[in-house]
Each structure stands twice: as structure tokens, then as C-alpha cells.
């Protein structure tokens with residue numbers, strides 16, 4: 001039990017209890033889901049605080065964005081947003097297939113969802129490179145700082161969740177020690193979260 | 209590998225668990241009992257550091273400018289570093305790890321009747337991150353410029369700008385350590401809640417769960433729902449320090465008030481996060497030693513929910529004079545005063561539990577009663593501070609300092625001793641010495657009051673917090689005020705000396721004490737139904753629970769207690 | 778009743794306070810800043826309460842079913 005990587009515990013859903021008599025009843029909501037829901041509460045508060053910071057700092061300045069700072073690429077990011085949303089839908093589609101016990105088909109769509117997520121991440125990275133070239137850096141103004149803070153925090157979540165998703169995808173059909181489609185549901189939940197906060201951040205940071 | 213297969217492997221290991229090597233048993237354990245004790249011991253070591261710091265700066269206040277024995281000269285910058293890290297250590301590295309992570313880990317699986325946490329390895333990871341955070345904090349004392357000195361609340365711009373704080377890396381390591389510590393408790397907290405929900409012994413209904421477990425779980429929920437903003441704030445502060453952003457710097461377009469909001473949004477729920485575990489532990493201790501049913505189990509539980517809910521809406525009472533809108537302040541006055549209602553109700557429930565019981569003044573009971581008495585003063589003075597008009601005068605004075613020490617000291621130190629002395633037989637399989645325990649109690653409780661009661665009066669006389677040397681202020685340099693300071697400091701020294709009694713008692717009892725039976729206090733909860741100390745895997749057979757945790761002195765029964773797992777005839 | 782009315786009238790004065798700017802470094806006091814603080818205060822206060830009560834209620838229902846069945 002000590003040979004595994006420590007991350008895989010996040011994927012776990014089953015009890016660690018020993019199967020002795022008398023038996024404990026199967027819990028109505030699996031531990032993994034409860035754990036992930038609680039974690040998501042923390043995450044929502046984290047992003048809530050970042051949004052608050054943005055609103056407060058923005059309200060304190062007269063000119064927004066401050067003079068001399070490049071404008072953000074609204075259109076390309078809109079396409080990117082769409083890509084991420086589609087990825088989220090594919091994820092829930094694969095979850096539906098898993099529920100119908102259609103594992104191999106579900107795994108395929110799960111994979112496509114990961115691909116779209118990766119595309120989102122890469123094109124965001126490209127966008128950052130462009131913005132830095134145009135002179136928007138963390139320290140160039142509080143505007144730049146907020147941009148990199150908020151979008152960076154989200155990007156960090158994207159890459160982290162993608163890592164878990166790829167791990168889960170890999171293990172799903174593995175010949176040895178496979179994990180069940182139920183066990184990866186918590187990570188899927190996390191992906192829903194990552195997808196769902198993005199439009200909020202997009203409207204806040206890019207459009208507003 | 210999945211948890212399911214892990215569980216299967218674990219089963220086969222549980223059969224011959226003696227074979228666990230030293231490395232896996234003590235260095236990389238997944239057993240919740242070992243992890244709990246690691247937390248407790250780390251917390252106790254940190255408490256010694258924090259206590260030593262308080263000794264150094266109190267001596268400076270009583271005898272300004274003189275060499276402090278066993279420390280040396282305290283300079284002004286060093287004074288700031290000492291008070292900052294004293295506060296930080298006591299709250300984040302003593303109260304949280306010992307009361308929540310330590311006893312939470314140790315007690316939750318035992319009290320709800322399962323063999324381990326639901327995610328054992330997440331639990332181990334949590335301790336490892338915690339240990340790293342403690343080491344980072346200690347390292348911050350030794351970097352050039354010394355440890356951070358901007359107070360535990362770390363308000364910018366003082367904390368965000370190395371030119372002001374003069375502790376370039378000290379400040380950054382401090383905020384890094386705090387952030388790491390939160391991540392660690394986040395992982396631990398997920399475990400506590402899921403375990404309590406999903407791994408209870410068969411038959412244990414929600415309303416059969418001991419209050420101690422309930423309160424730790426509620427505390428963890430509060431923590432998880434409030435810590436996000438502080439983590440966000442910590443990241444922003446760190447970026448201000450190291451990457452040259454200006455989120456909190458007015459000169460660069462930021463807003464220093466923003467930090468205060470983010471900090472106190474977490475900071476106030478945090479005080480209830482540390483309060484609730486102790487309240488729960490005390491509930492268990494007083495029922496056992498007054499041999500009575502807990503008065504109003506459901507009421508106590510619901511008041512905890514109410515406290516938890518309200519604790520999210522009071523935080524701005526720390527900012528009454530920080531330039532917030534006075535209309536907002538009005539709202540927060542009302543909520544602040546409201547929150548004392550559920551707490552008072554809880555207190556009354558406890559007192560009603562004691563009323564008419566056959567009270568046995570064993571050491572844990574003394575600590576529990578001491579907690580109730582001392583915390584009462586802390587809670588009542590909080591109501592004064594909650595009135596925004598009064599707070600203009602009280603803010604940042606020694607009155608506030610005395611208020612929160614009358615809450616934090618009972619919670620952290622007195623509550624911790626109540627829990628340690630109560631569960632010591634279970635943890636180490638031996639009894640502690642009662643006489644030494646009582647000497648230690650009185651030697652701590654009386655000096656504690658002698659330290660902090662006078663500080664209320666110093667505060668009323670206008671003494672500000674965080675001042676290095678009061679001799680520089682003619683109004684505060686008078687001899688009678690100085691005498692009070694000296695009295696408080698000498699009481700502190702006496703109290704610290706009496707802690708040696710505890711350390712002696714603790715280690716001698718651990719190895720030489722009388723062997724403890726399974727159930728030395730005749731208590732009901734499940735952890736007392738198994739050998740002390742409990743073996744790896746805890747319960748030989750999964751216990752079945754038939755009743756609530758507080759069935760003491762039930763009429764018509766021979767024994768005055770009724771273990772939760774005893775089958776009805 | 779008259780006393781109560783007096784009380785309400787006096788209390789209503791507190792809705793029209795003079796803005797005090799105690800903090801020497803704060804540039805705020807701007808109306809937009811105050812509004813942003815109101816908004817974020819409400820946001821941060823309600824978020825955890827709403828989320829926890831929703832999740833709590835949902836879990837409670839799931840577990841209630843279970844306890845009733847067994």
C-alpha cells in the first residue's frame with residue numbers, strides 16, 4: 001500500500017475498512033465525491049476572493065486598463081472559451097456513457113475532452129507569450145498583475161486537473177490494477193469546476 | 209493503483225501487522241494514531257518555541273533594555289519578530305495541529321468505530337506538508353534580516369515591502385510557511401469529514417456521534433469554507449514581495465484594505481475553528497466526570513451550527529477603525545453581538561450538565577472546568593469589543609490582547625491539557641500521576657489569570673499593543689503601570705516553570721506509570737472498549753452501536769455508564 | 778410605542794454617518810470603491826453559506842434515505 005504515488009488517493013472512492021462481520025453499509029455518496037465537493041467549496045472561495053480583489057482594485061482606479069497597457073485578445077480567447085466548454089460537454093457525455101457501462105466508448109470521448117483541454121492550455125500559453133512581447137508583465141501595472149494572477153491561477157488548475165485526467169484515462173483500461181469509471185468521477189467533477197469558472201473569469205477580465 | 213486494491217492489500221497486511229518495519233510504522237505511517245501523535249508532538253515542540261518567545265519579549269517589557277537571562281538583549285526589530293512569530297506559532301502551529309489535526313486524527317476513527325481514515329495516504333501527505341511548513345517557518349528565523357516582524361495579521365504595506373519591514377526573505381518565508389500549512393490542513397480536513405460521514409460503525413446514527421467528533425468536523429468545514437480567500441491573499445502578498453506587483457500598494461494602484469478583508473474573512477472563522485474542537489472535547493470530559501447525560505445534545509449541536517454560520521458574517525469587527533464604511537460597521541456590530549448568543553447557550557448547556565452531577569475532580573475535569581471559567585471571561589469581553597463605538601478606544605490596546613488571550617489560552621493550552629490528560633491512558637497505555645497533574649493544573653491556571661487579568665487594566669489605561677519600550681511614552685512610563693507589567697511577566701515565568709512538572713509527569717508516566725485498563729474513566733464512547741493503546745487496525749471486530757454517547761447514570765441500571773457498543777439484553 | 782418610535786428615529790441617524798477616513802494611506806472613500814467593497818463583502822459572505830447549505834442539505838437527504846431504509 002505504500003508503493004503507489006500519493007496522488008492516486010485523490011482518485012480513490014472505496015472504503016479503507018476491512019471486510020469483517022458485521023458489515024458496514026455501502027455509503028450513499030462515495031467518499032471521493034464528498035471529498036471533492038468539499039475541496040470545490042474551498043476552490044470557489046479562492047476564486048471568489050480573486051474576483052473580489054479584481055473588483056476592488058479596479059474600482060479604485062480611474063482609468064482601466066491603465067494607460068499604455070496592451071488590450072487583451074478578446075476574439076481568440078472567445079474561441080478558446082468555446083473549446084473549453086465543448087471539452088466540458090464531452091466530459092459529461094463520457095460520464096453518461098460510463099453510467100451506461102459503455103466503458104470503451106466513454107473512454108474515447110474522455111480522451112477527446114482531454115485533448116481539447118490541452119489545446120486550450122497551449123493556446124492560452126501562446127497568448128501569454130504574445131502579451132509579454134507587447135509589454136504586459138506582472139509588474140508593468142496592477143492591471144498586468146491581476147491578469148496574470150487570475151488567469152494564471154486558472155491555468156494552474158487546468159494543468160493540474162489535466163494531469164489527473166490523463167492519469168485516470170491511462171489507468172482506466174489498464175491491464176493491471178485498473179480503476180473503475182466510478183472512481184474517476186471526482187476528477188471529472190473537478191474538471192467541470194475548472195470549465196465552469198472560466199466563462200466567469202473571461203467576462204470579468206477580458207470583456208469588462 | 210486504486211484505493212480498492214490498496215484496501216485489499218491492507219487487509220492482508222492487517223493480519224500480520226507486527227511485520228511493519230520501523231520505517232513504515234513511524235517515519236512513513238498511514239496509521240491515523242501515529243499520524244495524530246506526530247501532529248501532537250510537533251505541536252508541543254512548537255509550543256515550547258512559542259512559549260520561549262513570549263518569555264523573551266515579556267521580559268523586555270518588564271525590564272526594558274536589560275539582558276534577558278537565557279536569551280540576551282532584545283532589540284526593537286527582534287522584539288517585533290518575537291511577537292509576530294509567537295502569535296503565528298501559537299495559532300497556526302499549536303492550536304490547529306494539536307486540537308484539530310492531532311486529536312482529530314487520533315480520535316475520529318476510534319470514536320466512530322473504524323480502522324483508519326478513509327484516505328490514509330492523503331493523511332500522511334498532510335502531515336508531511338505540515339512538517340515542511342514548520343521547518344520553513346523555523347528557517348525564516350535564520351535568514352539575513354531575521355524573521356518576519358509585521359505582526360501575525362501581517363498588514364501591508366509593512367509586510368509587502370522589504371524596505372519597510374526590513375526582513376526581505378523573512379517575510380516571504382513566513383507567508384510561504386503559512387500557505388503550506390493551510391494546504392496541509394485542507395488535505396487533512398477532507399479526510400476528517402468524509403471519514404465521519406462514510407466510515408461510522410454500523411448502527412451509529414448522526415445523533416449518536418460524540419460531540420467531540422461533531423465539533424471537530426464542524427470546525428473543519430468552517431476552515432475549508434473560509435481558507436480560500438486567505439490563500440488567495442497569501443499568493444498576492446507573496447507576489448507583491450517577490451515579483452514586484454502592487455496589489456496592496458496604494459502607490460501602484462492597489463489597496464491595503466483589501467488584504468484586511470481577505471485576512472479577516474478567514475481570521476474570524478478561524479477563531480471558531482480552534483474553539484469548537486476544545487468545546488467538543490470539554491463536553492466529553494465533563495459528562496464523564498459528572499456522570500450525567502449531556503444536557504441538550506441536539507441544542508449543543510445546533511448552537512455549533514449557528515455559531516459556524518454566523519462566524520462568516522462578523523469578520524469586519526476587526527476593521528472598525530480601518531476606514532470601512534460606518535454603515536457596514538453597524539451591520540457587523542449586530543452580527544458580532546448575535547454570535548455570542550449561541551455560544552452562551554452552549555455554555556449554559558454545559559453548566560446544566562454539571563448541575564446535580566456527581567462531580568469527580570480528576571485532573572482532566574479540572575482542566576475542563578478551568579476552560580469553561582476562563583473562556584467565559586474571554587467571551588464576555590468580546591462583546592464589549594464588538595460595539596464599534598467602544599472599539600475606537602479599545603482597538604489595538606492591551607484590552608484586545610487580554611480578550612483574545614482569555615479565549616486562546618483556555619482553548620489552546622487548557623483545552624489541550626484536558627484532552628491530553630483525558631486520553632493519555634488510551635494513547636500510551638499508562639495512567640498519569642494525579643498529584644503531579646493537579647499541581648500542574650493549579651500552577652498553570654493561577655499564574656495564567658495573574659498574567660492576563662492585569663492586562664485588561666493596562667489596556668483601559670491606554671496601553672497600546674506592539675510597543676517595544678513603554679519608557680518612551682511619559683503617560684505609560686509611570687511606576688504603577690510598570691509594576692503591573694513586572695507582575696504579569698513574573699507570573700509568566702512562574703507558569704513556564706510549572707510546565708516542567710508536566711513534562712516530567714508526561715515522560716515518566718509514559719514509561720513507568722501504572723498500567724491503564726481499557727476503560728479507566730468508565731466512559732461510554734467506543735475508543736474505551738478496546739485495549740490501551742489500541743492495536744494497529746483498532747477494532748478486532750467491527751463494533752455495533754446501539755445508543756448515544758452520553759448514557760450516564762441511566763435509572764434502573766447497575767452500572768452508571770452504558771457503553772455505546774453494549775448489546776441490549 | 779412612542780418610546781419605540783423614538784428609538785427607531787434615533788437609530789435611523791446611523792444611516793447617515795459622516796464618512797471617516799481613519800486610514801492615512803487609503804486613497805479610497807471614492808464612491809466606486811465603497812460600492813466595490815459592499816459588493817465583495819456580500820459576495821464573500823453569502824458564497825460559503827449558500828454552498829454549504831446546498832451541499833449539506835443534499836448530503837443530508839442522501840443519508841436520511843439510507844438511515845430510513847436500514
Ligand code: HEM
Nearest residue numbers: 479483525526548587590591593594603604608612615616
Ligand atoms: C463571544 C464571542 C466573541 C466576540 C464578540 C469577539 C469580539 C472581538 C472583537 C470585536 C475583536 C476586535 C477588537 C479590536 O481589534 O479592536 C476581537 C479581537 C480578537 N478576538 Fe475576539 N471575540 C469573540 C470570541 C473570540 C474567540 C473565541 C477567539 C479565539 C479563539 C477570539 C480571538 C480574538 C483575537 C485573536 C483577536 C485579536 C486579533 C488581532 O487584532 O490580533 N475572539 N474579538
Ligand SMILES: [Cu+2]
Nearest residue numbers: 476523525526
Ligand atoms: Cu473576530
